[in-house]
Every structure is written in C-alpha cells, then in structure tokens.
Amino acid sequence: MSSLIECNGLWKQYRVGEVDVDALRGLSLTIEQGEFVAVMGASGSGKSTLLNILGCLDQPTRGQYRLDGIDVGGLEFDRLAEVRNRQIGFVFQSFNLIPRTSALENAQLPLFYRGMSLSEQRGKAAAALKRVGLEGREQHFPTQLSGGQQQRVAIARALITAPSLLLADEPTGNLDTESSREIMTMLEGLNREGITIILVTHEADIAAYAQREILLKDGQLLSDRATRRMPGIVEV
Amino acid sequence: MSAFVWMTVLTALRILGRNRLRAGLTMLGIVIGVGAVIAMVGIGEGAKRAVQAQIATMGTNVIIIWPGATTVSGVRSSQGGAVTLTVADALDLRKKIPLLAETGWAKRDAMQIVNGNKNWNGPINGISPSYLTIRDWSFSSGGPFTQADLDSAARVALIGQTIVDNLFEDGEEPVGAVIRIKNVPFRVIGVLAPKGQSAQGSDQDDVIFIPFTTAERKVFGTAFLGSIGAMFASTDRAEDLPEAVDRIREVLRARHRLQGEQNDDFTVKTQVDIGRVQEGTSQTLTVMLFSIASVSLLVGGIGIMNILLVSVTERTREIGVRMAVGAKRGHVLMQFLIEAMTLSLLGGVIGIVLGVIGAKLTTVVAGWPTVISIDVIIVAFVFSLAVGLFFGLYPANKASRLNPIEALRYE
Numbered sequence: 059m060s061s062l063i064e065c066n067g068l069w070k071q072y073r074v075g076e077v078d079v080d081a082l083r084g085l086s087l088t089i090e091q092g093e094f095v096a097v098m099g100a101s102g103s104g105k106s107t108l109l110n111i112l113g114c115l116d117q118p119t120r121g122q123y124r125l126d127g128i129d130v131g132g133l134e135f136d137r138l139a140e141v142r143n144r145q146i147g148f149v150f151q152s153f154n155l156i157p158r159t160s161a162l163e164n165a166q167l168p169l170f171y172r173g174m175s176l177s178e179q180r181g182k183a184a185a186a187l188k189r190v191g192l193e194g195r196e197q198h199f200p201t202q203l204s205g206g207q208q209q210r211v212a213i214a215r216a217l218i219t220a221p222s223l224l225l226a227d228e229p230t231g232n233l234d235t236e237s238s239r240e241i242m243t244m245l246e247g248l249n250r251e252g253i254t255i256i257l258v259t260h261e262a263d264i265a266a267y268a269q270r271e272i273l274l275k276d277g278q279l280l281s282d283r284a285t286r287r288m289p290g291i292v293e294v
Numbered sequence: 295m296s297a298f299v300w301m302t303v304l305t306a307l308r309i310l311g312r313n314r315l316r317a318g319l320t321m322l323g324i325v326i327g328v329g330a331v332i333a334m335v336g337i338g339e340g341a342k343r344a345v346q347a348q349i350a351t352m353g354t355n356v357i358i359i360w361p362g363a364t365t366v367s368g369v370r371s372s373q374g375g376a377v378t379l380t381v382a383d384a385l386d387l388r389k390k391i392p393l394l395a396e397t398g399w400a401k402r403d404a405m406q407i408v409n410g411n412k413n414w415n416g417p418i419n420g421i422s423p424s425y426l427t428i429r430d431w432s433f434s435s436g437g438p439f440t441q442a443d444l445d446s447a448a449r450v451a452l453i454g455q456t457i458v459d460n461l462f463e464d465g466e467e468p469v470g471a472v473i474r475i476k477n478v479p480f481r482v483i484g485v486l487a488p489k490g491q492s493a494q495g496s497d498q499d500d501v502i503f504i505p506f507t508t509a510e511r512k513v514f515g516t517a518f519l520g521s522i523g524a525m526f527a528s529t530d531r532a533e534d535l536p537e538a539v540d541r542i543r544e545v546l547r548a549r550h551r552l553q554g555e556q557n558d559d560f561t562v563k564t565q566v567d568i569g570r571v572q573e574g575t576s577q578t579l580t581v582m583l584f585s586i587a588s589v590s591l592l593v594g595g596i597g598i599m600n601i602l603l604v605s606v607t608e609r610t611r612e613i614g615v616r617m618a619v620g621a622k623r624g625h626v627l628m629q630f631l632i633e634a635m636t637l638s639l640l641g642g643v644i645g646i647v648l649g650v651i652g653a654k655l656t657t658v659v660a661g662w663p664t665v666i667s668i669d670v671i672i673v674a675f676v677f678s679l680a681v682g683l684f685f686g687l688y689p690a691n692k693a694s695r696l697n698p699i700e701a702l703r704y705e
C-alpha cells in the first residue's frame with residue numbers, strides 16, 4: 059500500500075514583479091495515512107506554498123506530488139476541485155466562514171458541490187456540527203459565534219466529506235489560549251480516529267500536539283523529527 | 295444539479311435581501327425600462343384597437359371609389375373635382391362584376407337645416423338605399439327609405455344622433471317630424487344608431503341621408519344629373535377585395551374609354567388600405583418603443599454588471615473558500631449568473647407590475663383605452679432574463695477565473 063502523500067523534488071517558482079522567487083527548492087516528503095504532522099518554519103520558508111500544493115490549490119513548477127497514489131500534478135482546475143472536495147478538508151487561520159450564512163449552511167458547503175439532495179446535505183451538516191459540539195447552534199450566523207466556535211464550524215465543514223487529509227493553516231492563530239487548546243484537542247481526537255492532519259504553525263506549543271515536526275527553511279527541509287509527545291499520551 | 299441551482303437562487307435572494315437599497319437601485323434601470331415598455335405597449339395597443347374598431351364602423355369589406363381630378367388648361371382641381379363617376383357607372387359595375395355584393399353611391403354638400411326655431415349646418419348626403427347596407431348603418435328608431443323613395447325622389451330624411459341633439463329638444467320625437475333643408479320640407483323617417491368618431495377623427499353621427507334623386511333634383515341643383523360624389527361597393531368575403539378592385543378598375547377604364555397610358559380618372563381604395571395608414575403610424579410607435587426599451591435595458595444591464603463586479607470583489611474570499619471546498623469554475627460562474635438573472639428578473643417582474651398598473655391608471659385617469667397582452671408580458675420577462683444573463687456573464691466569468699490562493703488571501 060502506498061503512502062498518503064508522496065512528494066518528490068517539489069519546486070515552486072513565483073514571479074513577483076521582475077524577480078523570480080523560489081518558494082520551494084526540491085522538497086521531498088512522505089506522509090503516511092494517520093499521521094499528525096506539524097510544519098514549522100519562519101515566514102518565507104515555503105510552508106504556506108507547501109500547504110497550498112498539498113491541498114491541491116496550487117501546482118508545483120517541477121517535481122511530483124502523489125496523493126493517495128494519484129499523481130495530481132497534471133490535473134486541470136476542475137479535476138483538482140473534485141480532489142479537494144473528496145479528499146481534503148481545510149481549516150484556515152481566519153476561519154473563512156461565509157458571512158451572514160448559518161453555521162449549518164457553512165458546514166454544508168462542500169456537499170453543495172456534490173449534487174447531493176438538500177435533506178441529505180442538511181442531515182450530514184447537522185451531524186458534523188454535533189460532532190464538533192455545536193449542537194443547537196445550527197442557525198447561528200458566524201458573527202453570533204465566538205472565535206473558537208467559528209473555527210469548530212470550519213472543522214465541521216472540513217469533516218463533512220469524510221476526507222482522508224485535513225490541512226490546518228495556523229488554525230489557532232486568531233484564538234485565545236483556551237480556545238486554542240480546545241481546537242487542538244479536537245484535532246488530536248480526530249487524528250486518533252484516523253484522519254491524517256497536516257498543521258502549519260509557528261508556535262512550538264501548538265506544534266507539540268503533533269507526532270512529527272517538519273522544519274522548513276528557504277524552501278528546503280531543514281529537519282524532520284518525531285515530537286516529544288508520543289501517540290496516545292495525552293498531556294493536559 | 296437542481297439542488298445546487300435551488301440553493302444558489304436562495305443564496306442570491308438572501309444576498310439581495312440583505313442589501314435591499316443596493317438591490318433596488320440596481321434593478322431600477324430594468325424596472326423603469328420594462329415598466330415603460332409594458333405601459334406604452336398597453337396604451338399603443340389600446341389605441342390600435344380603437345382605430346381598428348373605428349375602421350370597422352365603415353362597414354364590412356368596403357371599397358370606396360372617388361372621381362379623379364380634372365385638368366382644365368393644365369390647372370388640376372382637387373380629387374373628386376371631376377364629375378367622372380355616374381350612377382350609370384355604379385349600376386354597370388354591379389351588373390358586370392358578380393364579386394360585388396352591393397354597389398351604392400352618394401353625393402354630399404353642407405346645407406342649412408331648420409326645425410322650428412333651431413337650425414344647424416350639416417352635411418346632406420344624397421344616397422342610394424344600398425349605401426346604408428354597405429356602410430353598416432342601423433337605426434335607433436324608424437327605418438331606411440326604399441328604392442321606391444329613390445325612384446319617386448321622395449322628401450324623406452334619415453338623421454344622425456348629432457343632428458337630433460342639435461335640432462330637437464330633449465324628449466322631442468324626431469321620427470315623423472318635418473325639417474327643412476334649403477327650405478324644402480323633409481319628413482324624418484329614421485334616426486341612425488350612433489357610430490362615434492371615424493378613423494380620421496370626424497363625427498360620423500353629424501349626418502343627414504336623403505334619397506339621391508331628391509338631393510340632386512330638389513336640394514343641390516346639380517348641373518350634370520347622375521354625377522356622384524363617391525361610389526361604394528362591398529364584397530361578401532374579405533379575400534375577394536383585391537380582385538374586386540382590379541375588376542372595378544378594368545370596367546371603369548373601359549366605360550370611361552381610357553387608353554393604355556392614360557391615368558385612371560378615379561381612385562379605388564378599400565377599407566384595408568385605409569387601415570394600413572393607421573398601421574403605419576403604430577409601426578413607427580413600435581420602433582420608437584423598442585429603441586426606448588433597448589436603451590433602458592442596456593442601462594439597466596450595465597447597472598447590474600457594475601454591482602456584480604463590486605460584489606465579486608467584495609466576496610473574493612468567499613469565492614476562494616468555495617473553490618477550496620470543491621467548487622468548479624462552472625459552479626462559481628453559475629452562482630454569479632444566477633444572481634444576475636435573479637436581479638434582472640426581479641426587476642423585470644416589478645417593472646411588469648408597475649407597467650400594468652401604469653397602463654390601467656392611464657385608462658382611469660386619461661380615459662385612454664389600454665390593452666395588456668400576455669405576449670408583451672412574456673417578452674418582457676424573457677428579455678429581463680436575457681439582460682441578466684448577458685450582463686452577468688462578464689462578472690461571473692471574472693469570478694470563476696479567480697486564483698483560489700489569492701482569493702483566500704484577499705483582504
């Protein structure tokens with residue numbers, strides 16, 4: 059059985075004005091199903107670019123990216139949209155919920171693009187909200203929810219398609235310590251249920267929730283090591 | 295797909311509901327355009343029907359033949375100035391053209407009419423009895439004169455409602471009364487049922503009919519007996535009119551001994567020809583309406599495009615999120631197209647409602663007849679949809695071409 063993520067010599071070049079910027083320089087990486095990986099690095103180290111490529115939002119300039127054994131490098135926009143819809147869940151730093159739209163409909167959003175019947179969509183969205191502990195808040199608008207609650211709606215949205223991969227881009231960046239802890243505990247729990255999580259952060263204590271820590275510098279892998287926390291050990 | 299469309303329509307309505315003022319202002323162009331067109335087409339159609347009804351009062355399948363102009367030493371008189379048509383012509387036409395159901399003739403002159411201490415100057419028409427049949431005159435009291443009255447040049451008169459109103463007191467019975475036309479006493483034997491205005495706007499009820507023979511011998515003092523002012527004919531079927539016109543020209547040219555190159559010394563027109571003049575007017579009106587409609591729909595469409603471009607910019611992050619969770623380019627395109635069409639359609643529907651109200655109000659306030667046809671409403675509906683589609687295309691395409699990474703990062 060192949061690994062969930064196999065990257066080989068990923069290279070990403072941007073053109074910023076007149077200058078070519080190499081965000082990734084031949085990065086190779088393998089992540090197995092069920093891992094909880096933290097990607098760390100200073101700003102400009104290429105961690106966002108890596109996350110975009112892993113999330114099929116972007117394509118590498120050179121190199122190969124196989125997701126679940128499929129080479130997604132050559133896929134066109136709409137095929138990538140399908141891959142994102144079926145296999146990937148996103149959690150963003152700024153939650154990115156659709157404003158003035160209920161929690162239920164926000165959670166429903168990925169199913170919206172699957173041509174599923176409305177009642178089925180609603181049922182699944184309600185279940186997903188229940189799973190993140192937001193039962194009874196289905197009709198709340200994002201502005202009526204706290205930051206932590208908004209992020210939980212975003213997690214429900216990411217989970218609703220039962221993805222194999224959850225990508226979290228600084229998910230606690232806009233949250234207070236207490237909410238951060240809640241969200242990270244939730245991600246940890248989801249990981250234990252089998253979802254592969256890749257977390258981008260620059261906070262060491264957040265990265266500590268992961269089992270494996272990857273450090274990037276100038277678009278290359280600087281270090282790749284297991285964190286002190288071993289799977290199954292919960293530290294409060 | 296249907297769940298997607300349904301959700302998108304709901305989303306679009308919610309977005310519009312959130313920003314009612316903006317949505318209202320955006321739709322205004324479409325509302326005014328569609329409303330104006332609906333109202334004006336309603337008024338125009340009403341006017342057209344009124345004219346058609348007026349033309350119908352002329353009779354059914356009527357052909358009118360006027361004498362031509364004379365040329366005396368190069369000086370041309372007005373149409374009808376010549377005495378080229380005669381009673382004999384009319385009788386011969388009837389005999390030679392079986393297509394003609396009736397032929398009749400008339401001659402008119404304005405004369406002073408007196409009843410007791412009242413007098414009125416009205417058009418006196420000396421007519422053949424068949425004229426009444428051709429022109430569809432009916433009676434509100436009394437009845438027509440007969441061939442015997444014509445043969446004996448009887449002094450009997452049929453009078454229109456306007457004459458009754460001007461010569462008789464309220465409640466005075468006109469039938470049986472004796473009126474004087476140019477000092478000749480006439481017994482009124484019939485009052486004509488009112489017809490109202492003619493297509494040219496003259497009062498058709500301001501009229502007196504007397505037998506043709508009586509008119510030429512006792513009232514008008516005609517120099518050439520048998521010369522007539524206008525000849526009338528009718529056919530049983532409308533589709534026979536063109537052929538009847540051709541045959542009439544043939545027979546009259548032969549009777550008047552006109553050679554190959556000589557012009558007709560008469561003019562033949564049918565009811566259809568007269569109606570066509572009115573149609574030409576309404577066609578000009580229609581062209582103008584369509585220009586107004588296109589301009590306002592264009593302006594309305596640009597308004598929608600403008601607000602949609604703003605919306606795409608405002609909702610860049612939302613578009614990014616939608617793409618991240620699996621929206622294809624087509625989905626984003628559809629979403630904004632549906633929003634554009636929802637806007638324009640809503641504007642169209644409001645415009646239709648306002649237009650219908652406007653037209654009805656015109657009827658109530660100004661008394662103009664208006665006709666709102668379902669066709670116009672369907673066309674307006676389809677057009678507003680098309681405007682939304684057309685002007686939504688550019689912003690929607692722009693939205694669907696966004697790069698998801700940049701969209702997600704957009705502040």
